[in-house]
Structures are given as C-alpha cells and as structure tokens.
Amino acid sequence: MIGFCLVAWGLVTAGLAAQPVQDFPRAGPxxxxxxxxxxxxxxxxxxxxxxxxxxxxDKNKNRILDIEERKxxxxxxxxxxYRGGFGPRRGxxxxxxxxxxxxxxxxxxxxxxxxxxxxxxxxxxxLRTLFLDFxxxxxxxxxxxxxxxxxxxxxxxxxxxxxxxxxxxxxFRGMSSYMGVPSGSKRSLxxxxxxxxxxxxxxxxKSLNLLNCHEDASMMSTILYSQIANKYxxxxxxxxxxxxxxxxxxxxxxxxxxxxxxxxxxxxxHKGGEAKPARWKVRGSPGGGGGLDYLGENP
Numbered sequence: 001m002i003g004f005c006l007v008a009w010g011l012v013t014a015g016l017a018a019q020p021v022q023d024f025p026r027a028g029p030x031x032x033x034x035x036x037x038x039x040x041x042x043x044x045x046x047x048x049x050x051x052x053x054x055x056x057x058d059k060n061k062n063r064i065l066d067i068e069e070r071k072x073x074x075x076x077x078x079x080x081x082y083r084g085g086f087g088p089r090r091g092x093x094x095x096x097x098x099x100x101x102x103x104x105x106x107x108x109x110x111x112x113x114x115x116x117x118x119x120x121x122x123x124x125x126x127l128r129t130l131f132l133d134f135x136x137x138x139x140x141x142x143x144x145x146x147x148x149x150x151x152x153x154x155x156x157x158x159x160x161x162x163x164x165x166x167x168x169x170x171x172f173r174g175m176s177s178y179m180g181v182p183s184g185s186k187r188s189l190x191x192x193x194x195x196x197x198x199x200x201x202x203x204x205x206k207s208l209n210l211l212n213c214h215e216d217a218s219m220m221s222t223i224l225y226s227q228i229a230n231k232y233x234x235x236x237x238x239x240x241x242x243x244x245x246x247x248x249x250x251x252x253x254x255x256x257x258x259x260x261x262x263x264x265x266x267x268x269x270h271k272g273g274e275a276k277p278a279r280w281k282v283r284g285s286p287g288g289g290g291g292l293d294y295l296g297e298n299p
Contacts, residue, residue, distance in 0.1 A: 051149045053077075064169075064195060065151055067135060074145050102185035105249035113242075115160050121203040122237035122257060124223075129242040130208075131158035132170060132191075139246065140183060147172045152192055159202060166197030177214035186212045186250055189243070207260065210243060210253035222254050234267040 057065055057073040065073060113129040133156040136142060142153050152169025169192035172178055177188045191208040194200050202208075213219040222238050229235035236257035243250045257263060259281055268277050 049148075054150045057151075064154060064167075070142065070146075070151070070153070073151065074142065077145055077149075105251060107247050108242075108244045108249045109247070110158055110161060110163075117160065121205055122239050122255065124227075124239050127240055127242060128159065129244060130210075131163075131244045132156070132168075133158075133246055134170075137246070143170065143172045144183065147178065152195055154195060157191070157193075157202075164193070164200060164202070166193075166200045167195060168193050169195030173209065174212075174214075177212055181212065181214060186253075188212045188214075189253070204262070204266075205258070206262065207258040209256045209258055210241065211256060213252075213254055219252065219254060222256060226256070234263075236263065 053073060053076075054063065054065065057069050057076070059069060060066070108129065108131075110131055114127075116123070116126040116128060119126045134142075134153065135155075139153065139155075146153060152171050154167040155170050157164050157168045171190050172187050173190040174188045181187050189208075189210040191210065192206070193202050193208065194206045200206070211222060213222075216222075219240075223240070226235055226238040230237065236259055238254055238256045240252050241255040243253050259279065261279075264277050264279060270276055
C-alpha cells in the first residue's frame, strides 16, 4: 500500500508541479504581467539543469557565499554572459516576461502582523506573514543572477515574531513561473531554513516553497489539488502566506510542503531496519509530460 501511494503520488505530482499559476503585481490592482509558458523545453541551453558554482567561489569553505564572494561570483557570471553574447534581457537573466513591472507594496512591520501560536505551518485557517531581510538593497537582481545555480542568497527570516538565529538561503524557483515574469513582479521562492544551521527548523520544516501563482488568477489550483489529493494518498499540504521583503509587502504566495525525506517520515512510521518507502516524482517543465502514456511492452 505504501509503495502504491507513493507511486501514485509520483504520477500525479506533475499536476501540482506543472499547474499553471498566475503572477500579480506586488501590490495594488492590475492583471498578470506574466506571459505564456514555453512548450517542449524551449529556452536557453542547459535550462533546467542546476549549475554548480558554489565550490568555485566559496573561498572560506563554509558552503555559503558571503557578500564579497557573491560579488566575485556575480562578476564572473556577468563576464560569462558577455562572452556568450547575451545582452540585457527582460525578467532578469533568462527572463522573457514583458517589460512591465509590479507596483511597490506597502511597508509592513513585524509588530503589526497577526500571529497564530500553536497552529500548524500549513493550517488552512491561518494567514501568516513571513519576513525576509537581505543584506543588499539589490537583492532581486542578485537572486536573478544566481537563478539556475546552486547558490542560495542568505537572508534573515522572521516568522511568528521570532527572528531565527541562523540565516536562511533564498533563491528564485521555477521555469515558466520565472521566465514569464519580469523584474519587479512576484516570482516564486525556495527557502532553505538550514542554510547556516543544519539543525534549524521552522515548525519541524527545513524547506519552504512559495509559489507566485503564475497564470492562475484564482490562486487556488494548487491548494484545491492538495485538499483533494490528500483524501486519497499522501500529498504535500498547501496554504497561503504573506511575504514581506526588506520591509515591503510582496503579497500572497502559496506555501507548499516540500516532498522530501521529512515528508515521508511524517506520513509513515517505519522502524529501524525496515526498508524506507520510496519517493517518486515527475519533474515539472513547461509542456512536459508526466502522464500514463503507453511506452510499449519492454519495461
């Protein structure tokens, strides 16, 4: 039964990973500034493959790039783009969204937001506010330049009034949800809670996935999928969260549970010596297939 559930989740997860989800400006009215997805893996060479550059620029070998190391890395990446003949591109490096930008959001303080003590991180009845504070004012450009690499940009994170001691790692995630959204508008985020402290967790979680809902004006498809799927098989939970970056509101994101070992451990209580359940996942890509296509009799 365990194997069936996780195999089924692996087959169905393409529906979650590749859900069309819509971007909104940071705040205020307006339609989606995002464009359509790109079918058939269209995009720059190597798109979808993470570039391993961390070791090259991590001179102090602490597995985190400090400000000076990141400056050096950014200069190196810029030189590579120049030699490759790439000019300025909308939506950040690799971005192909239209040249419009989102409207700046209102200022928000930690003291002004509501807290939900005792409530689960993915509780549907709560709307928490998550604060990220980056070291540099051009944090968005920095995240753009490191998109598609193994470098996380450090930030202080505050949730439920607590600023965590260890900095978290942040990077822009996604393909069509990144490529179709221009600079200045909301893009999806991945947050590694354990960047600086391997034991650091937030409500038992070490990774956060914050989706921008690119091409889904309702912002409900992922959450509805999660609610339905969880009635029949183990599936990631999801709810909404507000995000404030360097004191400015970036609006609502969909907060989706990471499909990792912690996910398996939370669903199945396997004992020492027993084989752990396998995880299956179809990687999302614009126009990618993850269905039950018949591929012939030869396994």
